[in-house]
Amino acid sequence: MSRFFLWALLISGLSTGSVFASERDANALQLASVSAAVARLGSDEPEFSKRGDWVMPIASITKLMTALVVLESEQDLDAWLPVVKRARPAPVNAFSRIRLESEATRRDLLHLALMSSENRAAYLLARHHPEGYEAFIEAMNAKARALGMNNTHFVDSTGLSDANVSTASDLVKLANAAYEYPLIRELSTSSGRWVQFRGPRYGLQFGNTNPLVRSGRWDVSLSKTGYLNASGRCLVMIAEMGGEPHVVVLLDSLGTRTPLGDSGRIRRWLETGVGGNVAAAALNYERQRASEIAAELEVASPQSAGL
Template identity: 30%
Template structure:
C-alpha cells in the first residue's frame, strides 16, 4: 500500500507544475499583447496627376491638402468666369434688365446666341455664363456692370488683389486667350473659396439644368460640369478649355463636415482632367479627417482703445488632420486674433479681423472674424464729434453784451431826437394856430 504522504507530495508537485505552466502562459500572452504594435492606418499616397498644375484646399479654411506647381502661371480659359460672376453679383442688381450689345453677340467661342438689343436679366445672364459657358453672356455682363470690357477687367483685377490672388491678371470676362490673361492654381482656389461663400453663386453653380427662352431660340441649358452627375457630393464650380490653355477646372465637393476645392490647370484631355479631379477629391476625403478647433458659439474678446469687443466665426471651424496621425499624440493648436484697424460704429456681423490657427507644424490657416454684437461710437469720439458747450458759451456772452450795448446806444440817441421832433412839431402847431 503506497505511503499517503508520498501521494500527497506527488499531487502537490503536479498541481504546482500546472500552476507554473498557467502563470507562464499568462505572462507570455500578456507580454505578447503589450508588444503587439498599435494599429495605425497606413499613409494614403498623394495622387499622381496628369494636370500640369493642381491644388486641393479646405473650402472653409483654405488649408492646403495637396499642391503641384500651384504658383506657376497658366492660362485659365473659362474658369475666369468664376471671378466675373462674383464681381457682377457684388456690383449689380440681379433682376435688372441688361441690353445686349452687338459687340457681345460677335464674341468668339461658346455662346448662348444672344442677339443685339435682346433684354435679359443679370441673373439669367449669370446662369447662361456659368452653366453653358456663354462668352456672349460674359461680355454683356461686363459691359453692363463696368461700362466696358476694359473697365470691368480693372474691377476683376482689383477684386483678385483684395482676395490675395496676386499672381493673376485678367483682361476679359470670358477667359478667351490673351498673353496677359493668366492665373495660378493657388490664386484660382482663393477666388473660388471666396465665391462659394455667396449663397447666390453657390445656387447658380450647383444648378444642373435651366430652361432658356432666348429671343430667337428656346432650349434648356445644361451645366458643363459633369462632376455634378458623376461625383457624389459635388457642389460646383466651372470648367474651361482653349487650345492653348488646354483643360482647366475648379471643382467643389462636400462630404460630412468637409468641403474641398480642387483646381486643375493644363490637363491634356477632358477624361484625364476628370480623372485628376476625382483622384484629388478621393484623396482629400480619405486621407484627412476634420477636427473641430472652434465652435460656432465660441466668442473671442479683444481690446481696442480701452474697450472689449466680442468676436465670432461664421461657423464651426475644423482643421484637416491626416488619418494616419489619428492614433498619435495630439499636436498642439494655437489660436491668435488679428484685429483690423477699426472704424466705429461697428455693425453686428461686420468682419473686423482674422483668427490665425496653427496646428502643430502645419501651415497656419486664417478665417474671418466678425463682430458678435454692434459696437457704438466710443465716448471720446462722440465728444470729439459733438461740439462742446464751451465753444458756444463765451461767443454767446459776447454777442449778448454787444446787443445790449447797441440797444442802450439806440435808446440814448434815438429818444432825444424823437423828443426834439416832438417839441418842434408842437411849436410849429402853435404858430400855425396863432396865425
C-alpha cells in the same frame, strides 16, 4: 510604427471618411493635370500642391471672378439687358446661340456664364456694367489684388483671351471667395436651365459643363470648367471629399474626361491615402506640356520655372 497600428489608423480614417492628413503621402497622388491644388474649404493653404505657383492661362475659370464682380457691384439681377455685338472681335471663336438684338435678364446671363460657360453672356455682364466694360475688367483685377491673388491678371470677362492668367494657389482663394455667395453656388451647380429671352421672344435649354454635378456619387457645391487650346482642360470645384468640403483646382489636362479622373483620384487619396494611376496618353500630355510651360516661364522669369 507597428504594422498593427498602421492598419488600425487606416481603419479609423476610413470609418470617418478620411485618413489623417499626416498619414497621406503626397507622392502617392498622381495627377494628369499640369498644375493642381487641393485645400480644405475656407483655407488658402493647400493640402496638396502640384506646380501650384505656375502662372498659366485659365480660360473660363475667369467667369468665377466675373460673377463676383457682378454680385459685389449690387446690380439689379432682374434687369433686362440688350444682347449687343462685341465692341471688338473675340480673340478666338466665340459662337453663341443667344441672338443679337434680343434681351435677357442679368440673372439668367449670370446663370449661363457660370453653368454653361456661355461667353456672350459673360461678355454682356461686363458690357452692361454701370461704369462700362473697362471699369468692369479693372474691378476684376482689383478684386484679385484684394484677395491676395498676386499672380493673377484679367483682360476680359469671358476667359477667351489666353492673357487671363493665374495660378492653382491663387484660384483656391478665388473659389473660397466665390463660395461665400449662395447664388454662385446655386447657379454653378445646377444641372440645366431653360432660359426665356425677349424682343424677339424665344427660349433655349442649357446644361452644365461639369458632368459631376449630375452624378449621384458626388456632392458638388461650386463648379467652373474652362478650356482653350492654350490652357487645356481646367476645373475649379468644391466638393465633399474625405468627410468635408474641399477646393480642387486642376489646370491644363488632356481631354474632357481627364479633370474628372483627377477629381476621382484626389477624392480617393483624401479618403484612403491611395492616389491611383494616370493613363499613358494623359501622362505623356502632362509631361510634354509641363516641359513647354517651364521653358516659357524660364524665358519670362528664370526664378519662376523650377520643376
